[in-house]
Amino acid sequence: MKIANFAARIMRGATLALSVAAAPMVAQADTVTLRGASMFDESHAFTKTLREFERLVKENYDGDVQFDLRLxxxxxxxxxxxxxxxxxxxxxxxxMAPSNMAVFAPSIPLMDMPFLFRDLDHWNAVLSSDVLKPLEDELLEKADIKIIGYTGGGVRNLLSDHPTHNLEELAGFKMRVMGAPIQARTFSALSANPSAIAYNEVYNAIQTGVINSFENEAASVQDLKFYEVTPYVALTQHTITVRPIVMSGKTFRQLPEDLQAVILQAGKEAGAFGRALESREDGIKLKEMEGAGLIHVNAFEDRDKLLELVKPVQDAYAAEIGATELLAAIRAK
Structure with missing residues (x-):
């Protein structure tokens, strides 16, 4: 995808958002209409997860609820x-990614910080439990955004315009990271030169040499064609993504209580569906792109050393936000 098309699409989105901002949630006296958004098309795991959420709500709610999902x-x-x-x-x-909610709830990126999860079993155990409830409570209190489920499962790796095999080659790497401070701190500790750049500006920033790398999971690389500017993938496997399914707190409170209950259950089940889907598809999509010659994949030689370098950063961050016990609980799962 060319960046001009992507930027134009986002600009159209801003205009459309203004036009629908005041759209009523209740279209008719007995009909509830809920408005959704996805950055991706129907083939992406996020959109499939939202469609599953919609299906579950409709299947289990006796009233009339409609969904208007913009893709x-x-x-x-x-x-x-x-x-x-x-x-x-x-x-x-x-x-959405937790880092995007950090502006309202500074502690929320803890659930998605690099090298937090040992493996997929550990990740799934955390997301299937209530260990993240303190972060959910903070997000609801400070941003009035309610987490109703957890999806994710993509493994994020380092993508660049030239090969990267080890820490020595990572030194000084100009790379894009998400906006939460823990992201920049982590990669600074690994000797890279990170900067927070808006997602819709990444393609152009790489193309023009502002940065030469970023980190992402396979589904987004494939869907948004980032391989056109970053065809080299180093398997740092630094993050197994956590992507909350969220609702406006105000919208949720306005819903009938029986619909609230259905939504909470549907969010939980759709999250489990999405986690299984994305974790399964992640490796497949990576191999598809590699097989088509779109990307070149190599192991990252110093991955064990990466884990040693980032642990003090994680500990310091957790202490700053008063989440030392929460981090310990996550690690203990």
């Missing part, structure tokens, strides 16, 4: 979605 970034990017949710305009439900 392909029609309503902007995730940083726009979090503002819309917090202000209760344009978007009622979506999936």
């Amino acid at each position: 392909n970034g029609e309503l902007g990017v995730e940083s726009d979605y979090v503002t819309f949710l917090q202000q209760d305009v344009a978007v009622d439900y979506t999936i």
Whole structure:
């Protein structure tokens, strides 16, 4: 995908968002209409997960509930979605990275910081439990955004415009990271030169040499064609993604109690569906791109050393936000 098309799509999204911002949640006296947003098309795991959420709600709710899910970034990017949710305009439900919610709830990126999970079993055990409830409570209190489920499962690796095999080659690497401070701190500890750049600007920033790398999972690389500018993938496997399914708190409270209960159960089940889907598809998509000659994949030689270097960063971050016990609970799962 060429960046001009992506940027134009996002601009159209901002205009469309303004036009639907005041759209009523209740279209008719007995009909509830919920507005959703996805940056991706129907083939992406996030969109499939949201469709499963919608199906489960309709299947288990006796009343009339309709969904208006806008795809392909029609309503902007995730940083726009979090503002819309917090202000209760344009978007009622979506999936997004925790880092995008850090502006309202500074502790929330803890659930998605690099090298937090040992493996997929550990990741799934945490997301299937209530260990993250303190972060959910903070997000609801500070941003009025309610987490109703957890999806994710993509393994994030380092993508660049030239091969990277080890820590020595990573030194000084100009790379894009998400906006939460823990992301920049982690990669600074690994000797890279990270900077937070808006997601819709990444393609162009690499193309023009502002940065030469970023980190992402296979599904997004394939869907947004980032392989056109970053065809080299180093398997740092630094993050197994956590992507909350979220709703506007105000929207949720306005719903009938029986619908609230259905939504909470549907969010939990759709999250489990999405985690299984994305973790299964992640490796497949990586191999598809490699087999088609779109990317070149190599192991990262010093991965064990990466884990040693980032642990003090994680500990210091958790202490700063008063989450030392929470981090210990996550590690103990």
